[in-house]
Amino acid sequence: MTEPMRVKFWGVRGSHPVPGGGTLLYGGNTSCVEVQAGSQTIILDAGTGIIGLGREMLRRSFAEKRPIEASLFFSHLHHDHTQGFPFFTPAFVPSTRLHLFGTAILERALEDVLNSNFSPPSFPITLQEMGSAKTFHGLRDTNVVWLGQAVGGVRVDEVGQASGAPANTEDLVQVRCLRSYAHPGGVLIYRIEWRGKVLVYATDTEGYVGTDHRLAKFAQGADLLIHDAQYADEHYNGCMVGFPATQGWGHSTAAMAIEVAQSAGAKRLVLTHHEPQYEDETIQAIERRARDCFPNLQAGFEGLEVIIGAEQVGQSHLQPICLDTPALV
Numbered sequence: 001m002t003e004p005m006r007v008k009f010w011g012v013r014g015s016h017p018v019p020g021g022g023t024l025l026y027g028g029n030t031s032c033v034e035v036q037a038g039s040q041t042i043i044l045d046a047g048t049g050i051i052g053l054g055r056e057m058l059r060r061s062f063a064e065k066r067p068i069e070a071s072l073f074f075s076h077l078h079h080d081h082t083q084g085f086p087f088f089t090p091a092f093v094p095s096t097r098l099h100l101f102g103t104a105i106l107e108r109a110l111e112d113v114l115n116s117n118f119s120p121p122s123f124p125i126t127l128q129e130m131g132s133a134k135t136f137h138g139l140r141d142t143n144v145v146w147l148g149q150a151v152g153g154v155r156v157d158e159v160g161q162a163s164g165a166p167a168n169t170e171d172l173v174q175v176r177c178l179r180s181y182a183h184p185g186g187v188l189i190y191r192i193e194w195r196g197k198v199l200v201y202a203t204d205t206e207g208y209v210g211t212d213h214r215l216a217k218f219a220q221g222a223d224l225l226i227h228d229a230q231y232a233d234e235h236y237n238g239c240m241v242g243f244p245a246t247q248g249w250g251h252s253t254a255a256m257a258i259e260v261a262q263s264a265g266a267k268r269l270v271l272t273h274h275e276p277q278y279e280d281e282t283i284q285a286i287e288r289r290a291r292d293c294f295p296n297l298q299a300g301f302e303g304l305e306v307i308i309g310a311e312q313v314g315q316s317h318l319q320p321i322c323l324d325t326p327a328l329v
Helices: 049-064 110-117 213-218 254-264 280-291
Strands: 005-011 032-037 040-044 069-073 097-103 133-139 143-148 153-158 173-180 187-194 197-202 224-228 269-272 297-299 305-308
Touching (some): 097 110, 213 254, 224 254, 269 280
Parallel strands (some): 040 069, 224 269
Antiparallel strands (some): 005 305, 032 040, 143 173
């Protein structure tokens, strides 16, 4: 059996963290997903979920007696996708090597934006004081990123450039991006491929009438599609008591995520970026209803592990329990 790609969810909430008794099953930390593909550690977003991931990475580093090296891909730079980074402990360790990626289509570079977010007076420590070795890369739709020893760690190419793909790509991880305009300021959607396994990460995107065909094409044949599903249909349409309509806010419903998964022929769908005002029972109701349309679907929760390329799907001790499905109010 070939080595699988391992995906673990460390934060699945949108907008802001929500600790408390009502969020114990799915978790209250904001967006962060870890991907292990061979020797490569890839981190998708740096919401507060990255704090726990950082502690785990330090534990592994100590146990394996080797320094940390990881590639961190930001979907965009809103606070709920960056707020955990200044508390990501490996970033303070001098032996750590981090490759940081974000959109190049901004008035300011990724490094400058992070610098301004994490510096006095809003934060006591500057980016430069975080002692790890950091390299910054701005990405466009035309870029393809190669990760692995055969390219010296990281190589960023233009799609279709004359030099072509690097030699010996079997052990290289390929990462491509799609810029979505269905979120304020735009967002990068990522497609990660390794040894024939495909993961697509599409957070902070809103569906279109008749499906987001650009995204469906980008996600074609994905083994796992991770898709934003922040709102219940009733909430999105302004029919949920106590909640405003959210059309145009840049987030999807489960139905929108399912449309993309079906059009793309995705094998499995995990819903993420849950509305912070929803307690566990509401998310579970959304999940159960959505499974009627796409059975191989799950609402993401902290600790969920998906193993791509193996028969089994591993889940942590935080696996949600069965609850009576409540009415959405």
